[in-house]
Amino acid sequence: MTQDQWTIVADVASAVCLLGGAFLAFAAGVGVLRFPDLLARMHAGTKPQTLGLALVLIGLALRLRSGGAVWALVLVAVFQMLTAPVAAHMVGRAGYRTGKVRSDLLVVDELTSDQERAQVRDQGRPDDDGPRD
Amino acid sequence: MSLHPRRHRWRTQWATIVWLTVVWVFLWGDLSVGNVLAGLAIALAVTTGLRMAPIAFHGRFRPAGFLHLLGRFVLDLVKASFEVSLIALRPRYVPHGAVIGVQLRSHSDLYLTLTAELSSLVPGSLVVEAHRLTGVLYLHVLDVRQSGGIEAARQAVLDQEERVLRAFASDEELDAAGLGVRA
Structure with a gap:
């Protein structure tokens, strides 16, 4: 009997995780569609998507309950967390450098102002890296 | 930076080898002697064959x-x-x-x-x-x-x-x- 009860608890928890993960993945999709520029879209692509995937995997693990497959799911979650920020960084960086960012929506843009300052400094002294500040 | 660069490198290499072996065993999904040995062999091949820039780690784990x-x-x-x-x-x-x-x-x-x-x-x-x-x-x-x-x-x-x-x-x-x- 207790075994059966545990099975029900695990099934319910699994359903909750799967639905939560699906909701977050849906929100991530809506965000990618709706957000105004590239950088904002990458936010939607990293955060809700990562947690959504993790929740779906937890839900799967609770339903599968067999050693072998569950360990592979752990690996999927770990590599997702390791690679999603790096991918978002690379896309964001490339987008920023090629002017795909809508600067009219930015309250402050310290990267552009720092780059302009560095450019002015480099024009003064072409072969000098300048002091660290 | 370290006084014993070679030993230091080996210590970081060991961590990489253990991690790669764990990944291999996870991928196969069961812990058996054969899997661990195969994982170790592949980890050794990867770390010695494909050299990566070493990451300097001078801290300690808390x-x-x-x-x-x-x-x-x-x-x-x-x-x-x-x-x-x-x-x-x-x-x-x-x-x-x-x-x-x-x-x-x-x-x-x-x-x-x-x-x-x-x-x-x-x-x-x-x-x-x-x-x-x-x-x-x-x-x-x-x-x-x-x-x-x-x-x-x-x-x-x-x-x-x-x-x-x-x-x-x-x-x-x-x-x-x-x-x-x-x-």
Whole structure:
């Protein structure tokens, strides 16, 4: 009997995780569609998507309950967390450098102002890296 | 940096070999002698055959700091996911972002990477550019109003770095970053 009860608890928890993960993945999709520029879209692509995937995997693990497959799911979650920020960084960086960012929506843009300052400094002294500040 | 560069390299190599073996065993899904041996052989082949730039690690692992970092990270990830979802699903709301530069206190590549990775997954920030020499991270904040202003967003990254340092850095590195040793 207790075994059966545990099975029900695990099934319910699994359903909750799967639905939560699906909701977050849906929100991530809506965000990618709706957000105004590239950088904002990458936010939607990293955060809700990562947690959504993790929740779906937890839900799967609770339903599968067999050693072998569950360990592979752990690996999927770990590599997702390791690679999603790096991918978002690379896309964001490339987008920023090629002017795909809508600067009219930015309250402050310290990267552009720092780059302009560095450019002015480099024009003064072409072969000098300048002091660290 | 180390007095015994060769020994140091071997120590970091060992960690890599163990990690690769664990990944291999996880992929196969059961812990058997054959799997561990095959994993070890592949890990050795990968680490000796494909040389990577060594990562200098001079710190030490602090379990308490690491648990704090991990717990906070999980909470932040959940919070961040729901915040971004909320902004995405709110009708007719245009988030106003910002790109801010944050001067980190440590100059280690490893801590810079860790802080950048973690900051990308937690509320409101995404790394756009990392300047390795000066240790400055440039982050995009999704919604300045929700993050509580520019300075709050900057402080959040510095707090993240502090948690990373308190989990992995040595006493000297903590002193150099101006954090001192927690009694």
